[in-house]
Every structure is written in structure tokens, then in C-alpha cells.
Amino acid sequence: MYICALDWRRWLAGVVIACGLVLFVQPVWADRILAVVGDEVITQTDLNKIVKAWDYQLRSELSDMEYLKKAEEIKKRALNRLIEECLLYLKAKDEGITVDSSLVEKEIEKIKERFSSQEEFIASLKEAGMTPQDLYNQIEKKLMIQRLINEKIRTKIYINPTEIAKTFKRERQRFCTTTSAKLDSIFVPFSKESNQKGEMAFEMDIMDKYMKLKDGILTWRDLKDKYGQGPISGWRKIGDLSQDIAKEIFSPMSNEVYPMPVKVSSGYMFFRVEERKINCPENLDEAKEKIYRYLFGKKFNQNLREFVNRLKKEYYVKIYSVDKVEGDGGAS
Secondary structure (H helix, E strand, O other): OOOOOOOHHHHOOOOOOOOOOOOOOOOHHHOOEEEEEOOEEEEHHHHHHHHHHOHHHHHHHOOHHHHHHOHHHHHHHHHHHHHHHHHHHHHHHHOOOOOOHHHHHHHHHHHHOOOOOHHHHHHHHHHOOOOHHHHHHHHHHHHHHHHHHHHHOHHHOOOOHHHHHHHHHHHHHHHOEEEEEEEEEEEEEOOHHHHHHOHHHHHHHHHHHHHHHHHOOOOHHHHHHHHOEOOOOEEEEHHHOOHHHHHHHOOOOOOOOOOOOEEEOOEEEEEEEEEEEEEOOOOHHHHHHHHHHHHHHHHHHHHHHHHHHHHHHHOOEEEOOOOOOOOOOOOO
């Protein structure tokens, strides 16, 4: 589920939409209604905006090839998430959950820190079709949902020590970590030719190269001969690399020789992992905290799914478009 941890900075880096809040110049009656949840309406514009705002998250959940091929599926998933958020918000209201204004203001101050000035902050809101009050309302709703989830789900999860011990015996390999990796890299720049074709065409070309590399159609040597060796080579620890690169190289259970290319400021970095140093816990005490977080996450997601499914029976939900979700959505 999508609300395991509310990442406000990522959420508010794009355009923020919550159920039933109309932030757009065009009147709601001119927009296509995709779903009704209780007394809230989700429109085509809502969907288009949320897909764009969640672009980074959706890309992290799907491989880039799947992302490019499954634009319609992505829109359906986004619509479903909008419906779930509406349901959680309606339940929070009915439970009488409120949020102190100081907490909302604190989150707004965190967002403002991303901008060099108040003027830049306001300009960013205007570009997103929002006012400061709209932003306040959005954060208030998100915090209400967070409180609901904490009260109904998070605080009721219990992990039995026996579960931890059994998981260690059954899935010990899952809790191994890559401490360092011997890397070779190739930087593919965004060239003048790429600029003429467009960024999307460039990304598709990168993914085509990546798939051919994995399938053995394109060799590492051929790629290196054309673009030259990249700036990263030799043994590297997780702290030596940027967060985006480390995520691909050191991700749990990853044994890819060719991790997914990573977008950098002016192109993409390809990586080849020549060797990994793996550290596996020798006893339960070493892995206990990791196992607890793993089991907690599994139970949290399962309980949240079940909770939302109950809300779908408790509140009126009418979906007018599932199979054909129209609009560019930022992913087509």
C-alpha cells in the first residue's frame, strides 16, 4: 500500500491532489468524473495531476520498460490510490480525528525550506494551481489520514519473538547486506542529437540499450568503446555513492550484474557489478531489528489493505471509468 510512510517532501515536490478538492481554472462540470466516493468526486484532471506528481514513486515500483509499456495500468493504479485516500479521509472525518494547526504549519515550514525565497515558494504553488490555503488543507488531510492509520493499524501490530526466530531460520538470506561492490561504469550523455529527439525518446533508447545489455545482444565493451569509461570504478561502499546509485547497487537481495541505469544531471550511468562483498548475520541477535522491521512492514501492508477493503463496503464507491482512463496523465 502507498501510505506506509508519508513522504511529504516527495509528495509536495510535484502537484498535490486529494479527493474532492478542485484546484483548477476549468469548472468541475467541464471535467470528466471518474469516480464518486461518498460525497467526494474524483475527476480526470485529478488523475492526470496525481500521476504526474507520483511519477518518481511509480517509476520506483515498476521497471522503466514496464513503465513505458503499461501507461494505462499506471493510470488505473493511480485512480485506485485516489479512491483509497478518499476512503481513509472520510473515515478520519467520521472518527472525529482532528489535527492541531501547529502541526500543519510545521510541515509547511519544512516545504518552504526547499525554496530559496517566499516568492519562489508562492510561484511554485501557483504553477501547481494551488493557493497557500489549498496547501494547508492538503497537509491537514494527510495528517488526519496518518493519525487514522496510526490509531487503527500501526499501534495494533504485534510481532511475536517466535515469529522473528522462525523468519530468521526460514529467510536468513533476505537479511544479508552488500557492504561493498567492485564496479565499472559508463556515462551516456544527453547529446545534441538526443535533445532533437526529445527526453522521452532518449530514455527509451537508454532502456533499449539496457535490455540488450542484459540479454547479451549488446556487450559491455561495445558500450564502453562508444561512450567511454565512467567516473566510478573499483571497490565502493554504500556511503561512497549517491542515494540513487546506491539504491540500485546495494538493494536487498540484488544480484544483478547490470543494475538499472541511473539518471544523473546530464545523462545516464550504466553499471556493471564485477564482485560483491556480502555480510550475512551469523545469529539471531544480529538480524533481530531488521527482521522486526520486515515483519512489521508485511503486517502493516496486509492490515491496511484489509482496512481499506472494509471501507469500500462501508462507504458508497462508484467508479465510472476503469478499463479506459483517458488523458495524458504524464505517463503516456
